[in-house]
Amino acid sequence: MNRSRTRHPSALRRPTLMRAGVAVLATGALTSLAACGGGGEGGGGTSSQSPSDTLTFAYDADAAPTGYDPLEYSQGQFTFFSALYDSLFVTQPDGTVAPSLVTEFSNNEDDTQTTLTLRDGVTFADGSELTAEVVKANLDRRNDADLEAYGALATGGASEIVDVAAPDPQTVVITWAQPQASPENNLTDTAGVVVGPDGLADPATLETTPDGSGAYTLNAGQTTRASTYALDKKDEAWNADEWAYDTVVFNVITDPQALANAVISGQADIATILKPTTIDMVEQRSSLAKVGGTIVGFPVIDKTGATNPAFADERVRQAISHAIDREAIVEQLHPG
Template structure:
């Protein structure tokens, strides 16, 4: 059973003092990122920080289509085994190093070969990365890979400054995003400041962005309502009514890509030797007995959308021919 997380809720406090809001944006996040190295990190909260800190080769639009970021264009060879990317001109890293094809090769090779890289599996299809000229790079794959562009729109495609990344990255990451690293105090805050040489700096107006990890959802909301925070993420469904009742708070909900699922062990060791693992009729009966709407209403305050697939309805991969199963207790017996 798959239960799609189609609502990601964010709250924005209407700042009483516009001058302060234009200077510093304080964001309450659910947990402290593990490490600020896109090739080695695993946390969702780290992704939130990277959005301000590290540009990627490819971005994703709200309608889930791909958009240029550090790569302005890309195309596949006829055999689907060579991806050629044209890179954005006039981009520099936060330390002044120039972004070019050699930097792309450094990053993709690092992500593929670093001993503790968590991006290895995401780039497993890549055979080599070749520099054609300063603004052109070719990525050769072992076999056609329809997922590669998607991988390059996430942490596998984030670019670090090669010279600054020769040693420890996590303690002071140097990227090319709209904000550059200033300070990190573990379990307390991550401070970024606006990068004046950013290629699209006119789109960013805050002088500083501060990420503050606050694990307790109710405490995060209380800090927002008191004015100590400007934005919080991953609002608990049980807190949404309270937030909506506060005239100083705005609630924003948007379709997300996360989902919850139940998985069956059907062929992995002795623990698969159960009626659920070996008899598809039992699994079908369980599927028919589930009341997805009840789960949504009771657990998630009706904020999420039940589904039978891992894609939201606004995804180009959503299958309209895969209907949501209707609960039928009699048929499940």
């Protein structure tokens, strides 16, 4: 008999505005984005919303510099994209991984094949429904070098996928190049995001128009790229009740002093990554939450050596990792 593991989520996920590795500054009695969680990045607000219905998030970088294809970004951007898109699995506030678009999953005996059962009643911004074929079409983009989120799933990656099948509308079967005892970790947050059929058919449209199944949609009229991103909640979304705010606005404020001033003056409810020089000033009037830290990485996408043959040799990649002076990075880039 084949050994299998099947997990059933005990409850719907509680989406969070903040992810690990980001410092958050919140004012007074700020409530979280999710009904029972926290998380996200934004700022600004709309005149039609009352303060209790709008969360303003001051973000220290452009949330979507190349458009709204979440797979073009790394894990750090999931704070923003998690409101617009759903993922197969998501990271919980305590660091564990839970199913989201997946309701249950199991491995075969040798951990080389994972079977996913998808959630019913999930609809994308383009009006289409979540199916196994849509998930397969997403994962079949994994060797696109422009999709940073799929680095580990692509050929040569640490969690390489060799085949994705859709035997029925609600079932996805993933075959791995190597045994994966915890396959959910490979399909979490950004790596597990599912884009709608219209966005898949013409990815160029994602430069201006998101196509996700998330609890929020982009308010184009209130959005100015690289400055302000306004998101409105969809009451019909499958997990709408799990998100507390009708509107979330991400204001891009790259200057550390201006970012701190936005919190102190009440222009922002939450701000990210405050610099050491401004923390003391802001802490006198607001609550400071320290979450994780800053991660500096050197991901190698060219693991097949297509651009530089040397990178195809695992020993070369390991040598680069050993040669990096980690202490120097901390001292020079992140003192204190």
